[in-house]
Amino acid sequence: MGYRVFSDSRGVEWQAWDVVPKLTERRALERRVKPAPVVQDRRRPLERRLMHGRRPMLTAGLDAGWLCFEAQQEKRRLTPIPSDWLRCPEGQLEQYCQSAKRAPRPSTSAELIDIANILR
Numbered sequence: 001m002g003y004r005v006f007s008d009s010r011g012v013e014w015q016a017w018d019v020v021p022k023l024t025e026r027r028a029l030e031r032r033v034k035p036a037p038v039v040q041d042r043r044r045p046l047e048r049r050l051m052h053g054r055r056p057m058l059t060a061g062l063d064a065g066w067l068c069f070e071a072q073q074e075k076r077r078l079t080p081i082p083s084d085w086l087r088c089p090e091g092q093l094e095q096y097c098q099s100a101k102r103a104p105r106p107s108t109s110a111e112l113i114d115i116a117n118i119l120r
């Protein structure tokens with residue numbers, strides 16, 4: 001993960017870093033050779049495992065990663081990640097920041113924990 005700090009032309013200090021989420025729930029290969037026969041579910045409704053809270057999901061287009069820009073009052077995401085962002089001049093980095101889409105900030109500590117778990 002790369003990281004940079006820069007000030008834009010208005011004097012606002014931004015932090016920039018790249019985010020590439022892991023594919024924790026996807027299989028690389030299909031392990032079954034033949035489709036498994038469908039068996040009736042023997043579990044009772046109370047035995048079902050339920051997930052409490054919201055399950056974090058990536059917005060379409062973010063699955064390959066994004067460049068995150070964060071200032072004190074604002075957060076933005078740019079996708080795809082520009083290949084030169086780590087070594088480009090600050091003026092170019094500011095242009096990347098300006099073209100990035102605003103991103104919501106998590107509002108609770110539980111949401112922060114969920115996001116941290118995605119990025120592991």
